[in-house]
Amino acid sequence: MTDFPLEETRVEKPDKSFFVPKLCNACDHSPCVQVCPVGATFETPDGAVLVDPEYCIGCRYCIQACPYGTRFLNPITGVADKCTLCYHRIHNGQQPACVENCPTQARLFGDLKDHDGPLNQFLREHKIQVLKPHLNTYPKVFYSGIDKEVR
Amino acid sequence: MPDQSHLYEALKHVVGYIYPNDIEAHWSILIVLYPYLTGLVAGAFILASLERVFNVREVRPTYRLALLTALAFMLIAPLPLLSHLAKPLRFWEILVTPHLTSAMAMFGFVYMWYLMVVLLLEIWFDYRRDFVVWSRESKGFKKFLYSVLTLGVTDISEKAIRFDEAAVKTITIIGIPSAFLLHGYVGFIFGSIKANPWWSSVLMPVIFLFSAIVSGIALVMLIYLLSNKIPPRQAEHGVS
Structure with missing residues (x-):
């Protein structure tokens, strides 16, 4: 690994670059929920996808199945883990930590089922894309004004 | 907390950003080993069925050897999976509360079908007459063991033997699609x-099946060659 000639690797200069924060896309048809052999990964009634750490057997099938690469094996608990959308916070009426901390307020969080709510209003008024739409995962994370080259 | 220092070593070579799961990019060598083992099972069984169903006389001496090879590798096939689990003690949850949309959970049923209905049943019918004979000839623990293996069916009249042979043939005919199911799955x-x-390709089951047939037959050939080097056992595989 250390002998790998990194200096000689040709790095092409990109014409254009993007900053795309990647997080669990909270898919409506989640591949990770589908493949979990014991049902330890589940979708809550309000749409978040969570892992039951008491039930996960650590087979890592979900890590392979997630198209967004957002699952990992937690080295401390030894089971699969993922972004919980700060489930403990949003159930106390708070915003997820990433939304609250973002200094430019680039992230919005809201209730997708609330048709006239601020989130749905934003989705209607902006050009919205999801990541990897061809996989039919129907993500509930939307990107505004993103280029179609972003995967 | 397990030692993570090797990850920091790897991080020095990362250019740009990484995904959270990039430390789990590979599903580890154990996951490679497991389809290899089930492939050997399916391939060995197909070699055995060549003799029983398709009457290929040339492979007749390998019939029992192929069946036993399939059984031996079938029994250890789940071991790599088990040792790969981060929580191996929870493996029974797959069997007790399987998630029906998960391909991995449903494999438990395919595996049990193949092991219990096809392999064990066929081997038992094939060996039943021998078990009866051996239980009469041997003494002590061996006698007890063979008597248990006959499951109390000690009838070795010609009619019973004919039934055994018909049963073996029927199970083999069910077994060929089952072997394809096992490894295609x-x-x-x-x-x-x-x-x-x-x-993600629909050809994956086909690729797996063909490699299974090749590797399974090669394995039985190898074991047959090696076992024939042991002189007193030379004729045993021909008995059937």
């Missing part, structure tokens, strides 16, 4: 992962 476990473009 392993291909499906990988082929259904759409996130990995190198896996």
Whole structure:
């Protein structure tokens, strides 16, 4: 690994670059929920996808199945883990930590089922894309004004 | 907390950003080993069925050896999976509360079908007459063991033997599609992962099956060659 000639690797200069924060896309048809052999990964009634750490057997099938690469094996608990959308916070009426901390307020969080709510209003008024739409995962994370080259 | 220092070593070589799961990019060598083992099972069984169903006389001496090879590798096939689990003690949850949309959970049923209905039943019918004979000839623990293995069916009249042979043939005919199901399903476990473009192909079960047939037959050939080097056992595989 250390002998790998990194200096000689040709790095092409990109014409254009993007900053795309990647997080669990909270898919409506989640591949990770589908493949979990014991049902330890589940979708809550309000749409978040969570892992039951008491039930996960650590087979890592979900890590392979997630198209967004957002699952990992937690080295401390030894089971699969993922972004919980700060489930403990949003159930106390708070915003997820990433939304609250973002200094430019680039992230919005809201209730997708609330048709006239601020989130749905934003989705209607902006050009919205999801990541990897061809996989039919129907993500509930939307990107505004993103280029179609972003995967 | 387990030692993570090797990860920091790897991080020095990372250019740009990484995904959270990049330390789990590979599903580890144990996951490679497991389809290899079930492939040997399916291939060995297909070699055995060549003799029983398709009457290929040339492979007749390998019939029992192929069946026993299939059984031996079938029994250890789940071991790599088990030792790969981060929580191996929870493995029974797959069997007790399987998630029906998961290809991995349904494989438990395919595996049990193949092991219990096809392999064990066929081997028992094939060996039943021998078990009866051996239980009469041997003494002590061996006698007890063979008597238990006959499951109390000690009738070795010509009619009973004919029934055994018919049963073996029927099970083999069921067994060929079952062997295809067993290993084709392993291909499906990988082929259904759409996130990995190198896996997500409908051809995966076919690729797995053909490699299984080749590797399974090669394994039986190798074991047959090696076992024939042991002089007193030379004729044993021919008995059937």
